[in-house]
Amino acid sequence: MKKLSYLFLFLFVSIMTFAQKDYTPSEENLKNREWFQDAKFGLFVHWGVYSVMAGGGDQGIAEWIMNQKQIPIEQYEKLPSFFYPTKFDPAEWVSMVKKAGMQYITITSKHHDGFAMYNSKVSDYNIVDQTPYGKDVLKQLKDECDKQGIKLFFYYSQLDWHHPDYYPRGRTGKEYTGRPQSGDWNQYIDYMNSQLTELLTNYGEIGGIWFDGMWDKPDAEWRLEDTYSLIHDLQPGAMIGSNHHVTPFPGEDFQMFERDLPGENTMGFNKAGTISELPLEMCETMNGSWGFNIVDNNYKSSKQLIQTMVKSAGYGANFLLNTGPMPNGKIQPENVDTLMVMGDWLKQYGESIYGTRKGPIRPNEWGATTQKGSTIYVHVLKLAEETLEIPALEKKIKSITFFDDGSKVKYKKSDKGVVLEIPSDKRNEIDTILKIEI
Secondary structure (H helix, E strand, O other), rough: HHHHHHHHHHHHHHHHHHHOOOOOOHHHHHHHHHHHHHOOOEEEEEHHHHHHHOOOOOOOOHHHHHHHHHHHHHHHHHHHOOOOOOOOOOHHHHHHHOOOOOEEEEEEEEEOOOEOOOOOOOOOEEEEEEEEOOOOOHHHHHHHHHOOOOOEEEEEEOOOOOOOOOOOOOOOOOHHOOOOOOOOHHHHHHHHHHHHHHHOOOOOOEEEEEEEHHHOOOOOOOOHHHHHHHHHHHOOOOOOOOOOOOOOOOOOOEEEOOOOOOOOOOOOOOOHHHOOOOOOEEEEOOOOOOOOOOOOOOOOOHHHHOOOOOHHHOOOEEEEEEOOOOOOOOHHHHHHHHHHHHHHHHHHHHHOOOEEEEEEOOOOEEEEEEOOOOEEEEEEOOOOOOOOEEOOOOOOEEEEOOOOOOOOOOOOOOOOOOOOOOHHHHOOOOOOOEEOOO
16 A cells, blocks of 8 residues: 555656646736635536437446447447437526526536537547537537526546547546557646637636546646646636546646535545645436436435535535536436525525535534635534534634524533523525624
8 A cells, every 4th residue: 555655645746747847827817716715606517419319328428438338439420420419508508507596607618528519620530520510519518608697617527538649548538449559648638728718718718627537647747837828828707626536736826625525535536635725516416327328317315415515615615516418408307406406595595505604613414514704604414313413613703693583592511612692493495504704
């Protein structure tokens, strides 16, 4: 284990050496970070030609189907000819996002299969040139986001199972693809940076770039200095985040956690035990899949997702909730229903989420706290007793009330802090919120 730990540390330090070590965020970038932290809730969209295969009969595959089913490139390249999303309505998507109380969208511009969901001039392996639909869905979505006041972020996979210069191969996408056992790694990075240039110059101002896939080759020379400098030069306000599962590298503007609350590692791959001072984000699925999967009915309840969002906010993190649109361009009805329930909840309780920062008490089994100015919101999610003891607060308590009806909460000091009385008739099934004025 020690040898593995030392190796991982060496690889980590090696990559850091090539990160944007002298990066100083622009004033615009810092403002966007504040906006990001205030926003708290966004929609993640995994959409690509893989949706045509709809999971291949297995739960949890979806956008990974090329690798999981070991489909050679020659065969996979037939998929775009079946991708014809005539029901795609960007106005409907963005209106749904607003009704759900979400503030931004992060959508896949290119996933691991290498297929670009926009009009790329760098490669004709894209939605405009290879599908009968022939339209740039990212352009349509960006135009609608601008109309309705929603920020748009682009997910971009650094991993590529299709490009011949992604060589040497990483942990995934190996012999079955039919690619030659040779390639020019630097030429691939140039290709990637050229596509990023397209995304940063052809779609107006974007929220940022959401990277994924570096974990496939953690020891590679990713030339992060070049890539991150390119992004910040083209759009100084754009935020960079990377789903590499380790502590953020210099040049990154927010830290993300995949299907885990910040600092946790229930998934086994979130190795960043340290929570940075950067803005934070947690992403999660509504069922077990990221992309559309017709057999995955393992949907999380709206209650579970709201409570996860609350705990995420308790860490000061955004909640990026995913949907995998169907190949016709429609959002799954089950997903829409869940989002509408969450939107209704936020209409009533959004004050305790939007614009807040992490509260003075770290999230735990019973719930979480958020804070906005001199108001602390205590979110009681699970409580068997009629009382809740919380640690002593640094500042004097002026009042404590129930959020729902404004009635006073009875409380008393204890040796460990403060004991709050929360009778059963004051409980809310999803989240009993108390407001503490200090």
